[in-house]
Amino acid sequence: MNSHPASPASFGSELAALVPRLRRFGRLLTGHPQDADDLVQLALERAWQHQARWTPDTRLDSWVFRIMQNAWIDEIRARQRQAQVLVDGADVQAAAAPESSPLDALAVRQAVARLNDDQRAAVALVLIEGLSYKEAAQVLGVPIGTLTSRLARARDQLQALLAPEENPPCSA
Template sequence: MSPSPDLPNSERATGGETEDLAPVAFEARILALLPQLRRYSRSLTRSDTESEDLLQDCVEKALVSRSQWRGTNFKAWAYRIMTNLHLNAHRFRIRHPSATIDGSEIDDLAMTSADPLESRRLMQSLANLPAEFRVVLTLVVVEGYAYQEVAEMLDIPIGTVMSRLSRARHALREKMREANIIPLRRPL
């Protein structure tokens, strides 16, 4: 299992494991990783603005902490920084019902799915998941990490990864089934 479905060219651009540690290369590494970090950031947050803020914080933190990078797996290192920044802001804050996202805050999400209503409902359900569940779901589904890799990145047991993934999926499913949808089929 490859760590991610990402295009091989961009892996090369981030220069994963090589030891060309000249300080000049560091910014270029981040820059090359920015599109992926941007997607990850957006999948954790609820709006484009929130997402760009998190991305910016992450870049700053990475630049300041550059000496802590041990020269391997730059991508996982940067993802960990972003994840922690996000979780520190939202740790185990299960949203109060009155703070439930009604959709107006997710307006700026680029909907590419064929069914805009479905897509919107999914984003609303996602927005109401606790941050811990959402992080795991996103890393697995959108970023394509294996369970063990997620466990290492978040520094939690793999059993916890599985239970969060499971709870995220069951919660989303319950939300999605609540509403008035009947699959449309043209019989022939």
């Protein structure tokens, strides 16, 4: 196994080329541009620091998406701990999450933002970033069947959110 990519410059160029996709994935994960930018920065730093762990004959995007996913999980856990401390300290207002979606956001963006974190990550990786089910499942650390279920539920929820009156439930 090679311990380094062809060269640090080549690795850096490949990382730089991923930035737009990383930002898009980060925005879908976090729901907020500033959090997404922080997450991308953290992922790029970690990827650069640990580039020896990446195998050059594998997909760099999947590897960095995995780094981002793990970093976001860590951030959510930290925020939950902080929120608990704030709630215990009676500072509930500071613990509340800001509202998502600016007024000019598309209905699709708003609907995706309403998905739970697991579904939003699955949609971002498969439907937006174009990873295969197998690659996305590896990034998220779940079996393919779990990824498939998350995508199916996400698609159902998106359809209900985007076209609620087109498919009214059947009454039995």
